[in-house]
Amino acid sequence: MTTSRHPITAEEAAYWSEIRKQFYLMDDVTYLQGGTVGPSARPVIERIIGLMREFEADPLHRRHGDLLRPLVEASREKLARFVGTTPERIALVLNTTMGMNIPGQGLIWERGSDVLLSDQEYPAVRALWTWLAERDGLNLNYVSLPVPPSSPQDIVDAYAAGITENTSVVIFSHVYFTTGLVAPITELTRLAHDHGAVAMVDGAHAVGMVPLDLSEVGCDFYASSSHKWLLAPKGVGFLYMDAKYQNKIRPVIIGHNMRETDAASRYDVNGTRDLIPHAGLGDAIDYQLDIGWESRIRPYCLGLARYLKAQALERIRGARLTIPMDESMSGFISSFSIEGIDLSKVCQYLWSDYKIEVTAIGANDQSFFRVSTHFYDSYDDIDRFISAINEIIAKYPDVHLD
Numbered sequence: 001m002t003t004s005r006h007p008i009t010a011e012e013a014a015y016w017s018e019i020r021k022q023f024y025l026m027d028d029v030t031y032l033q034g035g036t037v038g039p040s041a042r043p044v045i046e047r048i049i050g051l052m053r054e055f056e057a058d059p060l061h062r063r064h065g066d067l068l069r070p071l072v073e074a075s076r077e078k079l080a081r082f083v084g085t086t087p088e089r090i091a092l093v094l095n096t097t098m099g100m101n102i103p104g105q106g107l108i109w110e111r112g113s114d115v116l117l118s119d120q121e122y123p124a125v126r127a128l129w130t131w132l133a134e135r136d137g138l139n140l141n142y143v144s145l146p147v148p149p150s151s152p153q154d155i156v157d158a159y160a161a162g163i164t165e166n167t168s169v170v171i172f173s174h175v176y177f178t179t180g181l182v183a184p185i186t187e188l189t190r191l192a193h194d195h196g197a198v199a200m201v202d203g204a205h206a207v208g209m210v211p212l213d214l215s216e217v218g219c220d221f222y223a224s225s226s227h228k229w230l231l232a233p234k235g236v237g238f239l240y241m242d243a244k245y246q247n248k249i250r251p252v253i254i255g256h257n258m259r260e261t262d263a264a265s266r267y268d269v270n271g272t273r274d275l276i277p278h279a280g281l282g283d284a285i286d287y288q289l290d291i292g293w294e295s296r297i298r299p300y301c302l303g304l305a306r307y308l309k310a311q312a313l314e315r316i317r318g319a320r321l322t323i324p325m326d327e328s329m330s331g332f333i334s335s336f337s338i339e340g341i342d343l344s345k346v347c348q349y350l351w352s353d354y355k356i357e358v359t360a361i362g363a364n365d366q367s368f369f370r371v372s373t374h375f376y377d378s379y380d381d382i383d384r385f386i387s388a389i390n391e392i393i394a395k396y397p398d399v400h401l402d
């Protein structure tokens with residue numbers, strides 16, 4: 001049996017509604033911003049609070065063998081399994097920004113060579129390469145991504161048009177922070193390698209949203225922030241690096257990591273620090289695996305995104321999708337524009353009048369809502385969101401651009 005308006009059974013809706021209670025999210029808030037920072041589930045937070053108490057009872061011993069270090073290594077193993085690689089290839093860092101900086105700053109790029117990236121890479125990543133280009137005399141070449149592309153091949157073609165034999169590194173996102181577009185990273189990696197270039201993937205949004213098998217992708221580097229879709233403690237991310245870069249990268253921060261080792265853990269954030277967030281990463285992964293990431297979470301979230309896109313087109317006048325319907329190019333982020341409407345102002349009213357958290361983003365001379373729907377969100381939340389937009393457009397003259 002399906003509920004009257006929604007393509008899931010009443011039992012299923014009740015199941016997810018119980019799951020929503022396992023978060024500290026306020027009851028009256030509709031959180032469609034998990035792409036920026038994801039809320040951790042209560043069991044994960046309770047676990048890390050418990051670890052804090054245990055640790056503080058004997059900080060000297062419980063930092064290493066007696067408590068935290070084995071948990072950090074267990075997290076590394078669980079993460080490696082989740083993304084299709086081995087623990088030796090994973091550096092545990094604070095976030096994607098740090099993960100991208102390790103090879104960006106740590107490798108020596110040939111002076112005068114080209115760096116290829118798209119006009120939709122994340123601003124912090126663009127800043128890194130702008131800075132490196134100035135410092136090391138590199139040429140930054142941007143390709144423009146269509147919004148939306150009509151097939152994964154459009155994205156490969158856009159990069160292929162910009163790549164040359166002088167390209168030393170190609171940077172692309174697995175899931176674009178702008179529209180939510182899922183890029184064909186295996187094909188983009190192949191394109192980079194065919195031209196002798198390094199393939200560096202910004203996977204900030206992908207892990208916990210899109211299935212990932214790094215052993216198949218074959219990229220050189222893949223960085224991600226686990227505090228987004230994996231709902232891990234904040235300040236937890238990782239960098240995957242191909243074995244051939246082990247010890248070729250100069251660590252940006254030198255300390256106990258000065259000696260060469262066989263494992264990417266050499267590039268972990270180092271020096272004395274709080275190990276608890278990384279210890280809690282394994283719990284965050286287990287939390288989603290216990291629900292069933294592949295069997296329950298992903299199908300449910302894809303269903304939410306499908307419904308959201310259909311409802312936006314059906315119920316909002318002037319709405320246009322900026323993300324394909326096709327699920328080979330989209331995941332749990334949906335995006336759409338509304339002709340003649342100032343979406344940033346609508347976002348302000350959505351928060352002030354409805355307690356709906358969502359963001360408006362611009363790319364390719366277009367402005368659109370970026371809506372992140374995770375498994376703590378519901379079909380009712382989407383109905384509320386769509387109705388609220390229509391009410392705001394009808395009520396507030398200042399959201400109209402003309």
Ligand SMILES: Cc1ncc(COP(=O)(O)O)c(C=O)c1O
Binds near residue numbers: 125175204
């Ligand atoms: C595509 C992309 N890359 C990198 C980042 C940076 O992530 P962090 O701030 O966790 O380093 C973000 C953050 O939103 C992002 O969306």
